[in-house]
Amino acid sequence: MITLAIDTSFGTSVALLQESSVLAEVNHTENMTHAERIGESIEQVLASAKLVSSQVDRVVVGLGPGPFTGLRVGIAAAKFFAIGVNAELVGVCSLDGIAFNYFKSGGQGRLLVSTDARRKELFWATYEKDDELFPERTSGPSVSKIADVDTAGYQTTDLPVTASALGQLAFSLGRAVIRDVSAIYLREPDATPGKSKRVSG
Amino acid sequence: MIEIREARVADLDLIMQLEHVCFANDAWSEEVMRSELKADHTYYVLGLVNGELIGYAGLSKLPGSNQADIQTIAVSPEARGKGYGRTLMNALTAKANQLGAKEIFLEVRADNTVAQKLYKVFGFKRIGVRKGYYQPDNVDAFVMQSNLSKEPIVLGIESSCDETGIGIVRGNTLLANVISSSMDKHAIFGGVVPEVAARAHLEALTPVLDEALEKANLTLTEIDAIAVTNGPGLAGALMVGIAAAKALAVATDKPIYAVNHLVGHVAADILAQGKLEVPTIALLVSGGH
Numbered sequence: 001m002i003t004l005a006i007d008t009s010f011g012t013s014v015a016l017l018q019e020s021s022v023l024a025e026v027n028h029t030e031n032m033t034h035a036e037r038i039g040e041s042i043e044q045v046l047a048s049a050k051l052v053s054s055q056v057d058r059v060v061v062g063l064g065p066g067p068f069t070g071l072r073v074g075i076a077a078a079k080f081f082a083i084g085v086n087a088e089l090v091g092v093c094s095l096d097g098i099a100f101n102y103f104k105s106g107g108q109g110r111l112l113v114s115t116d117a118r119r120k121e122l123f124w125a126t127y128e129k130d131d132e133l134f135p136e137r138t139s140g141p142s143v144s145k146i147a148d149v150d151t152a153g154y155q156t157t158d159l160p161v162t163a164s165a166l167g168q169l170a171f172s173l174g175r176a177v178i179r180d181v182s183a184i185y186l187r188e189p190d191a192t193p194g195k196s197k198r199v200s201g
Numbered sequence: 202m203i204e205i206r207e208a209r210v211a212d213l214d215l216i217m218q219l220e221h222v223c224f225a226n227d228a229w230s231e232e233v234m235r236s237e238l239k240a241d242h243t244y245y246v247l248g249l250v251n252g253e254l255i256g257y258a259g260l261s262k263l264p265g266s267n268q269a270d271i272q273t274i275a276v277s278p279e280a281r282g283k284g285y286g287r288t289l290m291n292a293l294t295a296k297a298n299q300l301g302a303k304e305i306f307l308e309v310r311a312d313n314t315v316a317q318k319l320y321k322v323f324g325f326k327r328i329g330v331r332k333g334y335y336q337p338d339n340v341d342a343f344v345m346q347s348n349l350s351k352e353p354i355v356l357g358i359e360s361s362c363d364e365t366g367i368g369i370v371r372g373n374t375l376l377a378n379v380i381s382s383s384m385d386k387h388a389i390f391g392g393v394v395p396e397v398a399a400r401a402h403l404e405a406l407t408p409v410l411d412e413a414l415e416k417a418n419l420t421l422t423e424i425d426a427i428a429v430t431n432g433p434g435l436a437g438a439l440m441v442g443i444a445a446a447k448a449l450a451v452a453t454d455k456p457i458y459a460v461n462h463l464v465g466h467v468a469a470d471i472l473a474q475g476k477l478e479v480p481t482i483a484l485l486v487s488g489g490h
């Protein structure tokens with residue numbers, strides 16, 4: 001099975017996998033160029049794995065949490081790529097990918113994963129390692145003030161999320177198929193109800 | 202401005218009035234016109250200006266055949282010379298295209314050079330003569346034929362403001378135009394909230410695409426190219442459509458074209474009215490268009 005994995009909850013990460021082995025991966029760490037990078041990144045992983053799009057059986061996408069504008073780029077791309085090649089589409093919590101990378105690289109103990117949620121807040125979740133070294137989420141994902149995130153008793157990590165991690169997670173854990181995957185926002189849109197007025201495009 | 206709508210049997214009386222004005226000696230009978238309007242394999246359109254009938258035109262296309270016939274086209278004497286005949290022809294050729302016709306035929310009076318000129322614009326060529334076809338005037342008919350060239354099918358994605366739109370065209374023929382609006386979600390805020398719009402776009406993408414393909418009766422493999430609005434508009438909203446379009450283009454191996462939203466507004470007029478007359482000035486009032 002060929003999997004295309006995409007995550008834009010931080011930078012732009014795109015990977016191509018066969019079963020759980022990574023054939024190609026592209027990671028752009030800058031976080032303002034998702035829409036510019038997404039198309040070429042998919043083309044790059046296909047080209048370097050010498051595969052064509054129609055060979056992709058499954059698309060795995062990071063659902064966040066993460067900065068909304070960038071996050072949506074990956075989910076929108078995953079949705080339409082999956083439709084375009086008639087592949088199944090599944091979503092994975094992006095923080096799970098960080099935990100996966102932590103345990104895979106030999107990390108031990110209980111883990112608290114957190115990422116910048118801007119406005120002095122963090123997106124976070126906690127994990128333990130299961131019998132097969134896969135992360136099992138024990139709480140979260142949530143968003144909290146930085147001061148309110150208590151790391152006592154937890155390991156932390158600077159490892160980023162990677163698309164390959166999400167692809168391997170989805171393959172190994174056999175996540176349920178969700179056709180219309182939704183972003184994990186954890187925050188309402190920043191707007192206050194005002195005077196009602198007609199709007200149109 | 203002319204408005205085109207499909208004719209119904211209820212329009213028969215109005216059509217017959219104009220039929221007698223336009224074709225003094227060889228008008229169709231009411232029975233013939235009624236059966237034309239009723240038939241399943243025909244498509245009649247009316248041209249209305251300020252609500253008043255100024256012309257009509259009819260097409261016949263049998264299922265399974267790849268040929269279509271233009272049955273009639275009439276424009277009231279007072280309304281001639283304004284390009285209305287062209288608009289009616291546009292509607293018929295668009296329909297013929299949509300029905301999958303490869304060529305269109307028509308007969309025209311040998312002495313009606315004005316009509317022949319119009320047909321030539323649409324690619325019609327004279328392929329034969331029917332002697333004394335129009336009676337009692339005893340005027341010959343020229344048989345004319347036009348190949349409907351294979352025009353590209355383009356799928357367009359628009360997400361610059363609060364509406365997620367996916368349209369499909371074949372050349373200048375609109376095959377589907379599906380819009381999902383998030384207007385209701387913005388109303389309580391007193392204006393479009395970019396984040397609300399962007400969230401709604403992401404949710405609407407798949408159902409809008411599915412519906413557009415269904416309406417156009419096409420699969421993605423039949424699409425020749427993908428177009429997407431690349432601005433101006435709300436950045437977060439635009440990026441949803443752009444990312445989706447790019448991924449779809451890579452997935453289906455189709456070319457992708459970025460389109461300025463304002464140019465798209467002008468192009469919408471071409472779909473409705475046919476070729477743009479130049480020079481043209483377009484005025485867009487942001488937020489009000």
Ligand SMILES: [Zn+2]
Binds near residue numbers: 201462466490
């Ligand atoms: Zn507009």
